[in-house]
Amino acid sequence: MPHLKTEEMIMNMGPQHPSTHGVLRLELVTDGEVVKSITPHIGYLHRCFEKHGEELTYPMIIPFTDRLDYLASMNNNHAFNLAVEKLLNLEVPRKVEFIRVIVAELQRIASHLVAIGTFGADIGAVTPFLWTFRDREVILNLFENLTGARMLYNYMWPGGVARDFPKGFREEIGAFITYFRPKIRDLNNLLTGNHIFISRTAHVGVLPADVAVNYNCTGPVLRGSGVKWDLRKNDPYSIYPEFEFDIPVGQGTMGTLGDTWDRYYIRCQEMEQSLNIIEQALAKFPVEDATDVQAAVPRRIKPPAGEVYARAENPRGELGFYIISDGGTKPFRVRAKSPCFVNLAVLPALGKGIMVSDIVAILGSIDIVLGEVDR
Amino acid sequence: MGLLDKQIDSGGVVITTAENVLNWARLSSMWPMGFGLACCAIEMMATMASNYDLDRFGIIPRPSPRQSDVMIVAGTVTFKMAERVKRLYQQMPEPRYVLSMGSCSNSGGPYWQHGYHVVKSVSRIIPVDVYVPGCPPRPEALIGGLMLLQEKIRKEKFGVKHEAV
Ligand code: SF4
Numbered sequence: 001m002p003h004l005k006t007e008e009m010i011m012n013m014g015p016q017h018p019s020t021h022g023v024l025r026l027e028l029v030t031d032g033e034v035v036k037s038i039t040p041h042i043g044y045l046h047r048c049f050e051k052h053g054e055e056l057t058y059p060m061i062i063p064f065t066d067r068l069d070y071l072a073s074m075n076n077n078h079a080f081n082l083a084v085e086k087l088l089n090l091e092v093p094r095k096v097e098f099i100r101v102i103v104a105e106l107q108r109i110a111s112h113l114v115a116i117g118t119f120g121a122d123i124g125a126v127t128p129f130l131w132t133f134r135d136r137e138v139i140l141n142l143f144e145n146l147t148g149a150r151m152l153y154n155y156m157w158p159g160g161v162a163r164d165f166p167k168g169f170r171e172e173i174g175a176f177i178t179y180f181r182p183k184i185r186d187l188n189n190l191l192t193g194n195h196i197f198i199s200r201t202a203h204v205g206v207l208p209a210d211v212a213v214n215y216n217c218t219g220p221v222l223r224g225s226g227v228k229w230d231l232r233k234n235d236p237y238s239i240y241p242e243f244e245f246d247i248p249v250g251q252g253t254m255g256t257l258g259d260t261w262d263r264y265y266i267r268c269q270e271m272e273q274s275l276n277i278i279e280q281a282l283a284k285f286p287v288e289d290a291t292d293v294q295a296a297v298p299r300r301i302k303p304p305a306g307e308v309y310a311r312a313e314n315p316r317g318e319l320g321f322y323i324i325s326d327g328g329t330k331p332f333r334v335r336a337k338s339p340c341f342v343n344l345a346v347l348p349a350l351g352k353g354i355m356v357s358d359i360v361a362i363l364g365s366i367d368i369v370l371g372e373v374d375r
Numbered sequence: 376m377g378l379l380d381k382q383i384d385s386g387g388v389v390i391t392t393a394e395n396v397l398n399w400a401r402l403s404s405m406w407p408m409g410f411g412l413a414c415c416a417i418e419m420m421a422t423m424a425s426n427y428d429l430d431r432f433g434i435i436p437r438p439s440p441r442q443s444d445v446m447i448v449a450g451t452v453t454f455k456m457a458e459r460v461k462r463l464y465q466q467m468p469e470p471r472y473v474l475s476m477g478s479c480s481n482s483g484g485p486y487w488q489h490g491y492h493v494v495k496s497v498s499r500i501i502p503v504d505v506y507v508p509g510c511p512p513r514p515e516a517l518i519g520g521l522m523l524l525q526e527k528i529r530k531e532k533f534g535v536k537h538e539a540v
Contacts, residue, residue: 015459016410016440023412023456044456045413046492055489063485070414114417117424133424140421151414151511371413 006031013359015044021118021363022370024344030356038351038359040344042373049375053323053334058084058301059157061334065321066152068336069372071114074107074143075314077156082237083310083321084158087303093296095289096160097239102173102281103146103155105274109180110139111315112267119264119364120191123200128191135183138176145169159296170282177275184271192268201264202255205350205362209258215346218339219317220270221366224250224263231313243280245273263365270315302329316340316367336375340368394533401444401470402528405521408443408463409436412450415477415511419449422514434521440466445524446501447517451479451486452494464501472528474520475503478510485510 013026023044029036052064065080066073078100085092092100117132140150145166147153155162191197207217212225222229230247232240248269250262305327311320317339326332343366350362383389411419423429423436437443440463452460464473475497478484483495497503504527507520 015456016408016463017438022416023459044453044459045451046453046455047413047451047486048490048492051489051491052486067414067485070417114420118420130425133421134426137421137426150513151418 008036011356021368024368024370024373026347026359028351028356028359033355035351035354035356035359038348040347042341042344042370045370045374047371047375049336050334053331055330057329058303058331061331062157063152063154065336066154067371068338068375069111069314069316069319069340069369070151071111071369072107072315073151073153074103074155075111075312076319077153078104078238079310079312079314079319080321081156081158082312083308083323084301084303086308086310087306087323087325088158088298088301090159090296090298092159093289093291093293094239095286095291096293096296098281098285099161099165099293100156101238101240101243102278102285103143103161105277105281106139106142106173106176108274108315109271110136112271113139115315115364115367116187116191116264116267119361119367120197122360122364123197125191125194125197128187131183131187131190135180138179142169142172142176145172157294157297158301159298160294162294164293170285173278174282177279181272181275184268184275188268192265198254198261201261201361201365202259204255204260204358205354205365206256207258207263207346207350211349212258212346215349216342217317217346218342219314220263220266221317221343221346223248224266224365225258226250226252226262231311231318235311237310237312240277242284243277245276248273260361260365263367267367300329302327311337314339316369316372317343319372336372338372338375340370340372341375344368344373394531397533398529398531401531402525404433404435405445405472405524405528406435406437406443407445407447407474408440408467409438410463412448412452412456413479415449415479418511418514419447419476419517422517427514427518429518429521432518432521432525440464441468443467444470445472445474445521447474447476448480448497448501448503449476451484451490452497452500453492454494455492457494457500460497461500470531472504472524473497473501474505474507474524476507476517476520477512478508481506481508 009030011028015023015025025041027039065076113132113136117129120128147155207225209225209227212222226249228249254261303325307324309322311318320337322335323331324333480497486493505520505524
């Protein structure tokens with residue numbers, strides 16, 4: 001009926017919305033159920049990270065890096081410490097590197113579990129949410145044993161880590177691996193191949209590789225579009241070159257290459273790869289090495305003037321820290337390059353001509369953490 | 376079957392006050408508004424998930440403020456968000472309660488000193504009933520806070536507007 005005029009409506013989604021993963025506000029221009037454009041409004045969780053970077057000494061900033069991407073504290077610590085160590089030209093003991101890699105990969109699994117669980121819940125599958133949180137709890141218990149905290153650890157320090165592995169800890173991690181491998185299979189049976197899930201996610205929110213690269217997306221969002229880019233392989237840091245693992249990329253198995261399902265499935269596969277890395281790290285772990293894990297931690301951190309940029313592969317993409325030092329005990333300037341912020345920027349490009357309910361699916365598959373978007 | 380059920384089955388009578396019944400009903404089904412602000416929200420989600428299972432207390436998150444009784448302020452309240460938090464509180468029907476979870480919403484927490492964009496305690500915006508300390512509080516602590524709130528509701532007097540602590 002061409003004579004019927006439709007009217008555009010401006011709709012607000014968030015900042016209080018169960019599917020925006022925090023305090024994100026999306027301004028939608030809709031025509032009926034069809035979305036014409038999406039404008040994300042951010043800043044509802046701006047917690048002044050860069051100000052803290054200027055006001056505090058280097059070790060004091062580490063707890064604030066925990067709170068950037070609060071689902072992946074260990075990985076944030078790692079990236080920040082890489083930057084500080086580069087600035088100090090500090091050699092990290094080999095044992096510490098092993099400990100770091102193991103906890104970072106465990107954290108990656110924990111983070112992906114939350115991502116998958118909440119993604120399922122957004123789409124209407126509540127059981128995966130309960131399952132993934134049950135398994136995540138096992139990792140959190142390990143971390144609590146190691147660091148004393150469940151979520152925000154302040155565990156890695158420049159040149160070392162806060163504590164050595166407690167007695168029997170490696171065996172516990174080994175037990176976790178045996179426990180968790182079948183769980184991934186269960187999850188795949190429950191969600192990945194689920195018909196309803198596939199119809200909600202396949203062909204939805206297709207992100208072509210060139211767009212992803214142009215927007216500078218990283219992490220599972222980029223790899224979901226079929227681009228093989230992972231800093232652990234492409235710009236190796238720590239002791240990652242010593243391990244063998246694959247970089248899963250999207251294949252378009254269920255629909256189009258780069259759709260929501262591909263981005264989701266990358267995370268499932270990455271968990272398996274992380275388990276492989278942990279397994280190898282446990283096998284190669286320098287058991288005899290009695291180095292104190294705090295031995296290389298400088299008493300007073302006062303780097304020479306200069307600037308560095310260091311980056312690491314977070315569960316959500318490339319997290320970089322840019323530090324300018326003026327030679328004092330406090331940095332002159334700290335800047336965090338957040339993968340979530342960059343990945344969120346691609347949402348308006350994906351959100352043209354889709355249905356309102358697809359926004360939830362796309363947003364869940366991009367997997368943002370607002371603490372890092374707003375910093 | 377418990378003793379009480381048997382008594383009622385055989386036509387028994389339970390004598391109580393309206394106040395007691397109302398309070399009992401309220402404290403057994405405190406529906407919080409399911410919205411999280413920051414890291415504490417993840418612990419809140421963990422509390423609602425399988426291991427800690429808040430459902431057994433009759434606590435089921437609701438997506439809308441119109442349907443909820445309790446607001447769990449889980450996370451950092453920033454100036455930009457403060458207005459929204461207040462509006463959400465105003466949208467909740469009476470009786471309504473507020474539980475402030477975590478150091479950030481208690482006092483600004485780690486952002487107390489240099490956080491130029493952080494509200495230094497949510498109690499400056501809305502009245503708070505229970506404060507749960509921690510950064511983030513453990514799920515056990517959150518459950519403890521919710522049980523404290525239940526105790527508070529149990530003692531409530533009918534018709535008297537509950538006052539903020
Ligand atoms: S109290 Fe701690 S865990 Fe909670 S929101 Fe604040 S910084 Fe995050």
